[in-house]
Each structure stands twice: as C-alpha cells, then as structure tokens.
Amino acid sequence: MARDIYIPAAFRCFQGFVVRDLKEFRKEQLMEIHLEHSEGHQPHCHRCGSRLGAYHGRHSMRLKHVRMMSWEVRICFYRNKHHCAECKKIRSERIDFLCPISPHLTKELSWWVNRLTEMSAVNQVSRLESIDKKTCYEVDKHILRNLLQGYKIPSIEALAVDEVYARSKVQLKPGENKDDLFFTVIIDARTRRVIWVTQSRRKEALDEFFELIGPAACQKIFVVATDQHEAYSQSVKQYCPGAKVIWDRFHLVQKFNEALNLDRDDELRRLVEAKKISKDYLLRRHKYKFLTKAENRSPSAQKHIEKISKMNHKIAQMEIIKEHFHQLFECPTYLEAKPMFDDCVRWAFESKARCLLQWLKSIGR
Numbered sequence: 001m002a003r004d005i006y007i008p009a010a011f012r013c014f015q016g017f018v019v020r021d022l023k024e025f026r027k028e029q030l031m032e033i034h035l036e037h038s039e040g041h042q043p044h045c046h047r048c049g050s051r052l053g054a055y056h057g058r059h060s061m062r063l064k065h066v067r068m069m070s071w072e073v074r075i076c077f078y079r080n081k082h083h084c085a086e087c088k089k090i091r092s093e094r095i096d097f098l099c100p101i102s103p104h105l106t107k108e109l110s111w112w113v114n115r116l117t118e119m120s121a122v123n124q125v126s127r128l129e130s131i132d133k134k135t136c137y138e139v140d141k142h143i144l145r146n147l148l149q150g151y152k153i154p155s156i157e158a159l160a161v162d163e164v165y166a167r168s169k170v171q172l173k174p175g176e177n178k179d180d181l182f183f184t185v186i187i188d189a190r191t192r193r194v195i196w197v198t199q200s201r202r203k204e205a206l207d208e209f210f211e212l213i214g215p216a217a218c219q220k221i222f223v224v225a226t227d228q229h230e231a232y233s234q235s236v237k238q239y240c241p242g243a244k245v246i247w248d249r250f251h252l253v254q255k256f257n258e259a260l261n262l263d264r265d266d267e268l269r270r271l272v273e274a275k276k277i278s279k280d281y282l283l284r285r286h287k288y289k290f291l292t293k294a295e296n297r298s299p300s301a302q303k304h305i306e307k308i309s310k311m312n313h314k315i316a317q318m319e320i321i322k323e324h325f326h327q328l329f330e331c332p333t334y335l336e337a338k339p340m341f342d343d344c345v346r347w348a349f350e351s352k353a354r355c356l357l358q359w360l361k362s363i364g365r
C-alpha cells in the first residue's frame with residue numbers, strides 16, 4: 001500500500017484483508033476498494049469452519065457495499081480456494097464481511113437493505129439501491145428469520161383477527177383454493193401489535209394459532225374481533241368457547257356501504273333512465289362522495305348529494321340511515337346502540353332499501 005494514500009477508517013473494516021488501493025471513477029460516481037489478504041491470514045472453510053489446507057487457486061470477487069457520500073462502492077479482492085480436510089473437498093475460504101444470502105453484497109449492505117425495508121416496500125428499496133428485487137426479499141427474509149428466533153407469543157386476552165391478500169390468483173398452486181391466497185393476521189387488540197401470521201384464511205389457519213398457544217392461554221381470551229368470515233368464528237367457538245366474537249367497525253361499515261351502494265345504484269339508474277341526471281352520475285368518482293360521512297365531505301360533494309337527494313326521496317332516506325349507522329358506533333353500551341340499530345332496520349324497511357335491509361337483518365340475527 002502506498003504510504004501517501006489516506007484510507008478512511010470506514011474502509012479499514014474488512015476482516016482478514018487490508019486495503020491495497022482506492023480507485024475513483026468520477027463520471028460514474030463509483031469507488032472501488034481493492035483489498036489483499038493481511039499478513040498471517042489463516043483461511044477457514046466457508047462450510048464447516050475448519051482450518052483449510054493446500055492452496056488450490058482463487059477467483060475474483062466484486063461486492064456491492066453501502067454507498068459513501070452518494071457514490072457507489074465496490075469491494076474488489078481475490079477469494080482463495082483450499083483443500084478442506086473435514087469436507088474432503090476443495091472449498092472457498094470464509095469471508096466474514098460477505099452477505100450469507102448473496103455473493104454480490106457485503107454484510108453491511110444487507111443490514112442496510114433490512115433497515116430500509118422496515119421503512120419502505122421491498123421493491124422501492126430495490127429501486128433505490130439498484131439491487132434486484134429477489135435479492136432484497138431474500139436478504140430481508142434471512143435477517144427477519146434470525147431476529148424472530150426465540151420469539152414468544154405474548155399472553156393475550158383480546159384478539160383481533162384479519163385476513164390480508166398475499167398472492168394473486170395466477171400464483172394459485174394445485175390443490176389450493178381462493179382462501180389460500182390470504183394470510184391470517186393475529187393482533188393483540190390491547191397493544192395493537194401483530195403477534196402471529198399464518199398462511200391462508202381457512203379455519204385451520206386460526207386453529208393452528210390456538211393449538212400453538214395451548215388450551216390454558218385460549219381460556220384467558222375473552223373477546224375476538226373479526227370480519228364476518230365464518231371460518232374464524234367457527235375456530236373461536238371451538239378453541240375459545242368462553243370468548244365473545246365481535247365484528248369490527250371497519251368491516252361492518254365496509255359491508256354496510258356495499259349493500260347501500262347496490263340500492264343507491266338502482267335509484268341512480270332510475271334517474272338516468274328518466275333523463276333527470278346524466279350518465280356521468282353513475283361514475284365511480286361520484287360514488288365516493290356518498291361513501292364519506294357528511295361531516296368529512298367537501299362543499300362540492302355535499303352539494304352533489306343534496307341535489308340528488310332532492311330528486312330522489314329514497315336516496316335521501318338512505319343518507320339518513322347511513323349517518324345513523326355511523327353514530328351507532330359512538331354508543332358506549334349495547335343498550336344504547338340496540339335501539340339505534342333497530343331504527344336503521346325499520347327505516348331500511350320503510351324506504352324499501354332491499355339489499356341494505358337484507359344485510360342489516362343478517363347481522364342482527
């Protein structure tokens with residue numbers, strides 16, 4: 001190494017190697033750090049870890065490292081091959097700073113990729129760091145797996161269970177059905193933390209969790225919030241007979257809106273056929289105006305709804321039912337909420353909102 005080259009401390013951290021040269025490529029904003037084995041370096045097998053024997057050649061390595069002042073950094077060196085008496089084979093030497101998942105990255109960069117994936121989606125990280133998406137996924141998975149070793153499910157009394165869409169239909173494997181495209185996510189309702197995730201949204205997915213925590217822990221659970229997915233309710237009934245199954249507000253409002261939309265669309269179509277409004281009123285962007293609560297609407301959206309409500313009495317009635325339904329969740333007790341819910345059912349019946357009435361009756365049972 002030339003005496004007059006200053007090597008920053010951050011570049012002197014490659015175990016078993018010393019920096020021989022630094023090369024800068026200003027146009028490409030790239031820096032290459034060239035390494036050579038340090039004196040007295042003892043090679044070890046990358047598989048079994050034992051001391052290696054006779055030298056059997058080398059191959060060049062060019063690892064991507066964490067950026068330095070926005071410049072790309074590459075680590076260049078030769079990796080030696082030796083005979084391993086333990087494996088009885090020619091083996092490459094162990095490189096302590098090499099990422100265990102990819103032979104193209106340093107451990108430091110894989111750590112950085114993992115930190116970034118905590119803040120952002122994997123494909124965004126892949127674009128930011130110019131590392132292919134699959135490598136980013138693999139690195140992230142490897143580090144997470146190490147972090148989760150020894151993880152213990154905390155003691156829980158209130159659970160929330162939900163499904164998330166994990167794969168597209170194209171990725172359906174033989175013998176799987178639509179339920180297998182989901183993950184079941186189990187959340188501690190008190191801390192709002194995800195405590196477990198299982199594959200698929202079948203009953204067996206939640207069964208697996210209850211079997212894992214055991215009957216004693218199941219007995220402590222007194223409430224489980226789910227969407228209206230029947231398989232989850234059945235699993236709770238079987239494993240936690242003492243727990244109350246409740247439907248969470250988000251899913252109830254979602255299903256309520258779906259039913260209401262069907263009835264409202266019928267009325268809007270009737271207005272279009274009578275040539276009272278243009279076809280544009282059936283567009284999706286106008287539908288969203290109806291979905292928001294009155295207090296959150298913009299003045300123009302409010303005007304739009306008032307105009308239609310004046311033209312069609314049934315739509316006006318359905319708006320009142322919707323606002324009443326939202327207020328229901330503010331009730332502190334069941335006794336206060338029940339009459340409000342009954343109002344919604346009665347009004348849906350009186351205004352002949354067929355789909356809405358059917359849905360309200362289905363949850364009222």
Ligand SMILES: [Zn+2]
Nearest residue numbers: 045048084087
């Ligand atoms: Zn070996």
